[in-house]
Amino acid sequence: MKIQxxxxxxxxxTFGIHVNAKRFVSxxxxxxxxxxxKIEKDIFVISGGSNMLxxxxxxxxxxxxxxxxxxxxxxxxxxxxxxxxxxxxxxxxVLWCISEDYGGIENLSLIPGNVGTCPIQNIGxxxxxxxxxxxxxxxxxxxxxxxxxxxNKDCQFGYRNSIFKNExxxxxxxxxxxxxxxxxxxxxxxxxxxxxxxxxxxxxASPTIKDVSxxxxxxxxxxxxxxxxxxxxxxxxxxxxxxxxxFEKIQKKHPNIPSYPVSETEIKVPAGWLIEQSGFKGKRFGxxxxxxxxxxxxxxxxxxxxxxxxxLAQRIQKTIFENFSIDLEIEVNII
Numbered sequence: 001m002k003i004q005x006x007x008x009x010x011x012x013x014t015f016g017i018h019v020n021a022k023r024f025v026s027x028x029x030x031x032x033x034x035x036x037x038k039i040e041k042d043i044f045v046i047s048g049g050s051n052m053l054x055x056x057x058x059x060x061x062x063x064x065x066x067x068x069x070x071x072x073x074x075x076x077x078x079x080x081x082x083x084x085x086x087x088x089x090x091x092x093x094v095l096w097c098i099s100e101d102y103g104g105i106e107n108l109s110l111i112p113g114n115v116g117t118c119p120i121q122n123i124g125x126x127x128x129x130x131x132x133x134x135x136x137x138x139x140x141x142x143x144x145x146x147x148x149x150x151x152n153k154d155c156q157f158g159y160r161n162s163i164f165k166n167e168x169x170x171x172x173x174x175x176x177x178x179x180x181x182x183x184x185x186x187x188x189x190x191x192x193x194x195x196x197x198x199x200x201x202x203x204x205a206s207p208t209i210k211d212v213s214x215x216x217x218x219x220x221x222x223x224x225x226x227x228x229x230x231x232x233x234x235x236x237x238x239x240x241x242x243x244x245x246x247f248e249k250i251q252k253k254h255p256n257i258p259s260y261p262v263s264e265t266e267i268k269v270p271a272g273w274l275i276e277q278s279g280f281k282g283k284r285f286g287x288x289x290x291x292x293x294x295x296x297x298x299x300x301x302x303x304x305x306x307x308x309x310x311x312l313a314q315r316i317q318k319t320i321f322e323n324f325s326i327d328l329e330i331e332v333n334i335i
Contacts, residue, residue, distance in 0.1 A: 001025060001032045003061070012064060013049035014112050016231030017306045021062040028066050028087070030140065030147070030175050036063065037145040044335075045173055047086060050113030051121055051233055052333045055306035065116055067175060070096070078185050081135065083178045086116025090123075098210050103186035104133040104179070106213040107195075110220045112227055112234055116174040120164040121331065122157045126192040126216055131157035133179045137164075139172035148172065160238050160331055188212055194219050223294045231300030232291065236313060237271040238329045250324055271328055272296040278319045288312060310334055 007024035010016055021044075027033045037043075044060040046052075066087040073081040080102055084093055094109050107128035111118075118130045119137050134157075137150040156163040164172070186209050190196055198215040199207055207215075225232050247267045251257055254277065260268040275281060275295035282292035288304035289312070291297040298309050313330060320328045 001027065001036065007062070009046070009049075009054060009058070009062065012046055012062075013052055013054055014227035014231065014233050015049075015053055015300050015306070015309065016227070017054045017300060017309075018303070019054045019306065020057040022057070022059055024062045024064065026064040026066045028068070030067065033063075033065075033067075033140055033173065033175070034145040037140065037142060041142060043142070047116045048089065048112065048114035050111075050227075051117060051331070052335055053233065053306050053309055054335050055310055056335065058335075063173075065114070065173065065175075067116075073178065075183070078183055080181050080183055081178065082181065083136075083138075083176050084115045085176045086114060086174050088115045089113075090115055090118055094213065097181060098213050101209070102181040102183060103188075103209040104128075104181040105130070106209040107189055107192075107216055109213040109216045110224075115177050119155055119157075119162055119174065119177055121160045122162050124160070126195055126219075127189045129157070129159075131155070131162075133181060134177060135180045136178040137174055138176040138178075139174050141172055143171070147175070159241075224297060225291055225293075225299060230291075231304075232297050233332045235271075235296045236298045236330065236332050237275070237296060237316075238331045239268050239271045240274075240326050240328060241266050241268045242326060243267075246325060269326075270296075274320050274324055274326065274328065275316055278316070278323050280316055280319070285312065290316075306335075 004024045007021045008018055009021050010018040040061050042060050043063045044058050045063050047065045067085040068087050069085040071083050073083055090113050091110050093115055094105050097105060107126040108123060111123050111125060119134055123130045134152055137155055139148050141148055188207060190199060190207060190212060195215055198219060204211050241262050244265050244267055258270050258273055262268050272295040280290045281295035283290050287302045288300050288308045291299050298312060317328045320326055
């Protein structure tokens with residue numbers, strides 16, 4: 001456990017933003033983390049760096065959570081309970097599960113980041129959210145160094161939301177996440193239109209979890225830029241949920257607006273559609289812009305600053321409100 005001085009965080013965030021950490025340490029065990037917390041309280045925690053936009057240098061000690069390991073807690077004929085340490089790469093974990101024929105997270109293939117960050121925003125894609133399979137989240141309390149356990153209910157999961165983005169924010173460091181996955185008898189979710197279409201084109205009538213994963217990967221690769229090639233954090237904005245009254249008002253001007261009913265009084269509309277209709281899709285402003293294939297994704301083409309990207313996000317928010325009277329909420333953490 002060596003504390004380094006003046007380290008660039010460019011390699012530690014998927015946006016590829018260059019900001020400086022005055023001090024930096026990589027943690028590879030819970031023990032070392034607890035030892036560190038005995039002497040350091042003012043810390044900035046980073047893991048996969050997939051859900052953040054860095055707009056400034058970090059004066060606090062940057063703690064990189066790099067705790068690895070997967071263990072099988074128990075299993076039966078039809079299910080397996082796993083505990084996965086926070087530093088494991090999410091997509092690599094998904095692929096490992098598929099190789100073991102463990103089902104439940106195949107729709108979440110190719111989502112960037114590490115396992116430790118997946119509960120924070122309750123990652124989701126193509127009809128599946130990670131809350132559907134999480135049983136427990138183990139954390140270390142920053143103030144005391146003590147271990148605590150959050151059940152699924154304790155996590156207060158919501159749409160791209162959890163207790164870790166609200167009242168528990170800044171109080172804990174996630175050390176591991178436990179999952180309950182299926183074996184043999186899998187409950188596939190292929191109802192999402194793009195998945196159905198791709199399976200049909202591949203002439204797959206009875207898909208396996210690997211088939212679903214392969215299709216999701218193909219869809220994501222066709223729409224989303226690889227963070228290793230173009231800096232990004234995936235979806236930058238949440239899909240807004242609006243009143244039925246406002247939706248009907250918008251629909252009069254835009255009959256083709258896509259929609260997904262949430263309740264009798266609320267409707268979800270795609271943020272990407274709103275952004276595209278406002279003329280931002282594919283727009284480039286020097287080193288940064290909006291991706292040409294997916295308007296939900298803001299990108300750093302080379303050497304943009306975090307402030308550049310954030311200013312663009314605010315401009316998009318302002319335009320969406322002016323055009324549709326919708327407050328577009330940022331999904332990414334702005335630092």
